[in-house]
Amino acid sequence: MSLWADKYRPKTLADLDYHADISNKLKRLSTSGDFPHLLVYGPSGAGKKTRVMALLRELYGSGAERLKVDVKTFQTSSSRKLEFNVISSPFHLEITPSDMGNNDRIVIQDLLKDVGQTESIDFTGLLRGNDQKAVSSNKKKFKVVVINEAELLSRDAQAALRRTMEKFSANIRLILVCNSTSSIIDPIKSRTLAIRVGLPTVEESAKVFEEILQREHVANKVFPADEEERRILFGRVCEAAEQNLRMGIMMLEALYMNNEKVSSGTEMIRPDWEIVIDELASGIIKDRSVVKLQHSRSVLYELLAHAIPAKLILKRLMLDLWTDLDSFGALKDKDGVKRKMVSAASTFDERLSLGSKDIFHLEGFITRVMVIVEGELTK
Structure with a gap:
């Protein structure tokens, strides 16, 4: 199947x-x-x-x-x-x-x-x-x-x-x-x-979702019959998938496979690797120690072993760190830290293209972020 x-x-x-x-x-x-x-x-x-x-x-x-x-x-x-x-x-x-x-x-x-x-x-x-x-x-x-x-x-x-x-x-x-x-x-x-080829709009993606469900008769019964509620659900799927149509279709199928009944308020099922990187980014900001760095290495190895591209890991990690910094109040210059992190991300992104050992550059980026955050902490 x-x-x-x-x-x-x-x-x-x-x-x-x-x-x-x-x-x-x-x-x-x-x-x-x-x-x-x-x-x-x-x-x-x-x-x-x-x-x-x-x-x-x-x-x-x-x-x-x-x-x-x-x-x-x-x-x-x-x-x-x-x-x-x-x-x-x-x-x-x-x-x-x-x-x-x-x-x-x-x-x-x-x-x-x-x-x-x-x-x-x-x-x-x-x-x-x-x-x-x-x-x-x-x-x-x-x-x-x-x-x-x-x-x-x-x-x-x-x-x-x-x-x-x-x-x-x-x-x-x-x-x-x-x-x-x-x-x-x-x-x-x-x-x-x-x-x-640009990303489809929410309305275009919703049309694709609807056509798939109309052809999947059993799955269609699991999703809400009300048109407005279904429109809200499709919008949430598009938002969670960042308008990536392939990802959106897979998330729609995951909702069907993991729920007896789906409503507009059903929790979205995200890919495991995204959740792992979210947790890794949060941990890096809060705990800037050698032990955490060693743990990060294990997480990175696991992500790479599951065929998650190194550049995608770096991009997702950078975006999550940017978001997490907004809720971290112990910094003297939060905007300055973000600028330095973006500069570090661009440096290690180039090194990923030039080098052959992805783990070295990903771990180097995490180390650089820890040093940047540690240097900007309020005393």
């Missing part, structure tokens, strides 16, 4: 419930004779990846959904072998080079070089389905490579990517997916068509 977020993920551009202007733009691009490299960016949970997959289906038909996972082996200059997972269909590849850390340049150079040097083969004759005619008419002479988390690519990897875009543009098209373009180098920005 799949989660609602996956079960009801739109398959085509026509199925998308919001940002109709973006869907229309992508549809026109798919039917034009000149498909450009794309840079799709926007907040997490806005629907970037869903739109990219719908675009691939528009380009190639249902064959783009026939996915398999391959393990590619790469060799570094020091003869060390690296294994890298590649998700592929007959028409496209999906990669996340940032998983390789500072070796992402090798993935970009070797993998994209192999793809770019191979001319696309027409698979339409092998496909059998209702949309075979559509696939044939939309046949493209290039293969698409989707690069996830493009903002985490190193400068060397981005430079290699720029050269690849120029050299193999006849056989390959890149779709870069990222949350922010701030760390993307200008030469790549100038060679791509940027498309921003």
Whole structure:
């Protein structure tokens, strides 16, 4: 049984419930004779990846959904072998080079070089389905490579990517997916068509929630029948999920799974990792000791072991510390402490990008915060 977020993920551009202007733009691009490299960016949970997959289906038909996972082996200059997972269909590849850390340049150079040097083969004759005619008419002479988390690519990897875009543009098209373009180098920005996918509004998210519940007949009976009460509940879900639609759908399903009856006042079910970071931030402000620092290390290890990204931990920790400082009255200059904490967060965020041991930089940030707070205490 799949989660609602996956079960009801739109398959085509026509199925998308919001940002109709973006869907229309992508549809026109798919039917034009000149498909450009794309840079799709926007907040997490806005629907970037869903739109990219719908675009691939528009380009190639249902064959783009026939996915398999391959393990590619790469060799570094020091003869060390690296294994890298590649998700592929007959028409496209999906990669996340940032998983390789500072070796992402090798993935970009070797993998994209192999793809770019191979001319696309027409698979339409092998496909059998209702949309075979559509696939044939939309046949493209290039293969698409989707690069996830493009903002985490190193400068060397981005430079290699720029050269690849120029050299193999006849056989390959890149779709870069990222949350922010701030760390993307200008030469790549100038060679791509940027498309921003913003978060849905509360009303748009509520419409999606309603459509899911209408299709989940058993779950629908658990939620309030009154339209006004349901609207209030959907608004609270959006607020708790920070308008992240994927997170909102998962929270909606969690409410159904953990309650016999859901009302507009039912307590929201938050992800465990958020609660853990909230408690960690509160403890750092109140107890600035070596014992607390050792305990923090254990908590950080646990978060990293559960695949919570280090940058997300740092961001959430910083936001929670900012909030907790407002209720901590033993500081001489509260605004000054906040400025110093933001400066420290930016420093260690950069170090997370440059370094390879995330635990060192996260623990370093916590230590710096403890020193900052300790230095501003009223005597």
